Amino acid sequence: MNQQSANTEKANILIVDDKLDNLRVLSTILTTQGYQVRKALNGQMALIACQTQAPDLILLDINMPDMSGYKVCQHLKSDSQTSEIPIIFISVLDDVIDKVKGMKLGGVDYITKPFQCEEVLARVHNQLVIKNLQNQLQATNSKLLEQNSILRSEIAKRRQVEEALRQANQQLQDLVWSDSLTQVANRRYLDDYLQREWQRSARDKISLAFVLCDIDYFKYYNDTYGHIAGDNCLKQVAHGIQNAVRRPADLVARYGGEEFAVILPNTTLSGAIRVVENIQMYIRDLKIPHRNSPISQYLTLSIGIAAIMPHHQYSPENLIAASDKALYQAKEKGRNLFCAYTAPLQNALVEHNSEEGNIQCGLENMYAFSERQQNVE
The missing domain is CATH 3.30.70.270 (Reverse transcriptase/Diguanylate cyclase domain)
Structure with missing residues (x-):
């Protein structure tokens, strides 16, 4: 097992669906593959769960009472603490308009119900791999920025030392030649x-x-x-x-x-x-x-x-x-x-x-x- 697969299997996934049967089925599929799964029966519970502990991925139903999946997605994307969480919509709505709307709101993928286990696992895995690569890229960029900052600081210190040395040499030269x-x-x-x-x-x-x-x-x-x-x-x-x-x-x-x-x-x-x-x-x-x-x-x-x-x-x-x-x-x-x-x-x-x-x-x-x-x- 490579490091990428190990990282995705340890991922924390939040399933949001008002149907208990859907929650049980999706939870079983994902838990069997080694994923850590949390469940929410409505949009408000989903938002609280994300604030408590941000998941690595969200499977989000669209047709839910009080707050639709679209509304939940809008709330999550408008908050800087949750805006980077990838969201896969999972819904009985299979019209192109619905899929396009989900993508425009910030969803990364769309699964129609009834779903196939293999399809869910493949799409989840792909999004977790992408997310993991993004995290690695951000970490690398942060490290590079830190290294660049250290390098700039070292260059500034070196220039100060060089200037001090130049002034000392100039003073010495003045003593020698004046x-x-x-x-x-x-x-x-x-x-x-x-x-x-x-x-x-x-x-x-x-x-x-x-x-x-x-x-x-x-x-x-x-x-x-x-x-x-x-x-x-x-x-x-x-x-x-x-x-x-x-x-x-x-x-x-x-x-x-x-x-x-x-x-x-x-x-x-x-x-x-x-x-x-x-x-x-x-x-x-x-x-x-x-x-x-x-x-x-x-x-x-x-x-x-x-x-x-x-x-x-x-x-x-x-x-x-x-x-x-x-x-x-x-x-x-x-x-x-x-x-x-x-x-x-x-x-x-x-x-x-x-x-x-x-x-x-x-x-x-x-x-x-x-x-x-x-x-x-």
Whole structure:
């Protein structure tokens, strides 16, 4: 005996008929097959029996006093607790109209009297099998819904964990790549970013500019105001440069000590000069007092600029060295101004690493924009 047959034989069946002989005959037929049988002599008793314990199947007579089988079916189908119980009408009415009416009211089958035992058992068995399969399908759907709910919950938890991990990684990356004092990029990130932008600029054949900014007489500032004030000054300068450099691809970094560097992708020398003028304006507007500065009552910057279209004969070190030489020239010319290096970049690397006797090589191509020197009252 398979599981399906075992489940149907244990089914609870309610027989509703006002004729005692019909009740006895149907009860005997079904009980002999292992079904659990309950009996009701009228519609009201049937409704009470269904409310007390819902049967798996109802055999329902139509012609009954006080409440017809049709009315009983309507009551059962209108109640959410009993609406899913399958109903087989069993009646002497054999007209098509009666059968169609029963089906429209919610009946699943129709047996005409006098009935044959084999027909009753076959129709009962079929409806119980269908009901059992429906129950299994509902159970499976409920289980799937529960599993889907659990899965969605697990996915949401995983996303929360991933987001927390992403934020933790971002914080860790910020610690690795950011300067702890000024919160701009540190030297390590600057070197990495410059290498990547150098390669990209070489591939795309576009200009790359590098700017070095140095706070004038910063030692005097620390000696005058103290190192805590000096740290605060570095933060203000970093913030001012960051505000002046507005494109997302541009990078501001602390180069070391009181020096800051700016990488300007896809920027020519003239474009870099405009950015530097903007930096000078922001620093001037900060009006950071520097009473012991030999050149101004406010803090100032000296700036060196270099730009080149990267090529295999050059390297990022050439670009840094060129901007460093421009910065040196700005300091030599009195500070509080910027200079731009226009000589071939390989000269800058030679000069950067050569003896003092060769340090002036190529400086005739260094242009100092002294006409832009700040004249602070």
